[in-house]
Amino acid sequence: MNTQTLNRKEWPIDHMGYENAVWHTPIIAGLVAAYPEAVYHEIGVLRGDCWRSAAANAAEAHGVDVMDSWPYMDNIGQLWHMKSQQFFREYDGPPPDVVFVDGDHYLPTCRNDVFSALSILAPGGTIAVHDTLPPPITRRELSGDGWQVREELERNMRLETFTIWRYPGLTFVRAR
Numbered sequence: 001m002n003t004q005t006l007n008r009k010e011w012p013i014d015h016m017g018y019e020n021a022v023w024h025t026p027i028i029a030g031l032v033a034a035y036p037e038a039v040y041h042e043i044g045v046l047r048g049d050c051w052r053s054a055a056a057n058a059a060e061a062h063g064v065d066v067m068d069s070w071p072y073m074d075n076i077g078q079l080w081h082m083k084s085q086q087f088f089r090e091y092d093g094p095p096p097d098v099v100f101v102d103g104d105h106y107l108p109t110c111r112n113d114v115f116s117a118l119s120i121l122a123p124g125g126t127i128a129v130h131d132t133l134p135p136p137i138t139r140r141e142l143s144g145d146g147w148q149v150r151e152e153l154e155r156n157m158r159l160e161t162f163t164i165w166r167y168p169g170l171t172f173v174r175a176r
């Protein structure tokens with residue numbers, strides 16, 4: 001479903017807050033803009049809705065997706081057409097200032113993406129993780145169970161986290 005073209009009255013009403021599910025885009029784009037000469041990674045590009053705004057604010061941008069997202073990426077940056085796990089094994093570029101984790105939303109991969117991103121993050125960098133609120137705010141079919149990684153991150157005394165508690169949840173993470 002193309003949510004961009006729906007009339008407000010046509011939005012599905014059984015999906016809490018679905019109509020506002022794209023609000024993360026200007027926030028991620030603004031976060032990238034806060035870093036001069038930013039290096040940006042987006043795990044899960046899909047149709048480039050966030051990418052086109054966020055990557056445009058970066059000096060260097062790397063998108064990762066198992067699908068061919070390149071036609072949607074406005075010729076910005078580089079697509080790593082592979083699973084995120086492989087990307088983190090192969091990436092040897094500069095440390096990213098911002099990593100947006102929005103790929104596979106199931107816990108093992110989500111956790112692996114977040115901690116892999118933390119291991120290569122530039123000093124002072126920020127990770128943003130999408131879909132971090134629990135059911136029934138989110139639904140497993142759409143948001144997986146990766147939201148549990150937020151609780152793990154919140155318990156980690158070496159990390160600082162902040163979550164925007166609006167559907168489907170956006171959590172920021174940085175090293176203390």
Ligand SMILES: C[S@@+](CC[C@H](N)C(=O)[O-])C[C@H]1O[C@@H](n2cnc3c(N)ncnc32)[C@H](O)[C@@H]1O
Binds near residue numbers: 045085104
């Ligand atoms: C929610 S969409 C991304 C939306 C995009 N970040 C945005 O805000 O417009 C999730 C994307 O992750 C991709 N994906 C799923 N599992 C993946 C994995 N293991 N590695 C890389 N990409 C994955 C899917 O193909 C899909 O395009």
